[in-house]
Amino acid sequence: MRIQTLAIVGVGLIGGSIGLAAKRRGIAERILGVGRRSTSLATAQELGAIDEGVLELLPAVRRAQVVVFCTPVDGIAEQILTAAPSCAPGTLLTDAGSTKAKIVRSVDGRLPQGVHFVGSHPLAGSEKQGAQHADVDLFQNRITVVTQTAQTDSAALERTASLWQALGSRVKILAPEAHDQALALTSHLPHLLAAALAGILPPEFNELTASGFRDTTRVAAGDPLLWTAIFEHNRTAVLEALSLLNGRMDQFRAALEASDWNALKDLLNQAKGIRDALGS
């Protein structure tokens, strides 16, 4: 993978990390960062994540062969549809959004001839925000989901997969809906849970929290605006995952209410087996 000009739209934690990794690995000759605030662009440039900051989308995408949208999920589809008519034929557009079906289905079939979009989601990140938290190794050995639909151009799919592999990631190809169903359970539901748990902590108990509470609620520090948009995109799958979890929590509650310690131990054993298999 060797790109003459790579444009990164949104240079926060993810966009900044893509820039750093693309530089370090010699993937792009020139990296343009597109953002609305010149201070963020200046930070990204000082960190070496981009070569040049650009405040306007269209002039940037005109110069790029590959554009990666790293903006909040509720803006990505519109930005792609806005950018595409300005792109040269052969331009590859992809993204790093946490949801895929709404974005991919909004774009599918609506791009000019020769301009392709393939959805992506690197399963890496943090509750932190901003290019100042960018990490050159963020994608190293992580999975990036790349989406495929009946409309997906196979050459564009391959280029997208190659891009993420070049950035250090392993690639898994899924339908957008399969991605969203899985992530509802592996990412969006944990966020909801963490936020529910953090939300009921009375301030006088703060000093009585230890690493267990902090680990379990860490993601609740994520940006509420970004996460509201994710929940809006993936509402149905999250509600299904929540029902599944509520059923499981009812089993815990029933065991506690009945003082059925064998049943409780079995539930804890199953959970430990599954968690141990994930590693640290």
Add this chain to the structure above:
Amino acid sequence: MRIQTLAIVGVGLIGGSIGLAAKRRGIAERILGVGRRSTSLATAQELGAIDEGVLELLPAVRRAQVVVFCTPVDGIAEQILTAAPSCAPGTLLTDAGSTKAKIVRSVDGRLPQGVHFVGSHPLAGSEKQGAQHADVDLFQNRITVVTQTAQTDSAALERTASLWQALGSRVKILAPEAHDQALALTSHLPHLLAAALAGILPPEFNELTASGFRDTTRVAAGDPLLWTAIFEHNRTAVLEALSLLNGRMDQFRAALEASDWNALKDLLNQAKGIRDALGS
């Protein structure tokens, strides 16, 4: 704090860490480790957490001025009542159990003249087990709850507080029931949640988990036997905490069902404010 002979009953992660910290900080001249398996005692001795391993409780406590019970919560009260008649007058007994009311109330008023028990709980630990994971700095700047009841001897309370301070900890004095109510929310409920979430992960989604899922479920790797005993001890308070959480989760569900994104954002904002206040 200067102890001639300190006995640590149960030399796992917590007991081993007490031994390492007591050595490093010159708190005890001699440290006896009491355990049922000579291999664990040998490991603790090799790591420098204890000077001598002893397989029998009574000969060890006879020689000690301070005894710390670091065994599972369901055995602590009985071990204290068994040990106390063999202790010399003036011996201080304390523990490191994750629940306090059942233990403290089982022991209160049942010890020989001159032998005192004061309940303790260092809010430090890990989902890992065994002296091989002991950490000399485990208690550094952490809170240790030391319990007080109408029966608590005030000199023994002070010695217990001094012991934990000497080990690096800050001390907070609470009634056993107040401790259990707080920890139901800050530790036991997070464990239940983490186990419920881990328990519903289908194996085919393993590779689609990232740091969010792993953080949120980390504690579910803890020992199911230890945790079953904790839930048994603190059943009522955990059920109350679970009801509180279910109420909050219902608010999230209602916002999702109604597509009320302002309400969802408010819930996420509240959670972020509380979580941010805890620090990393």
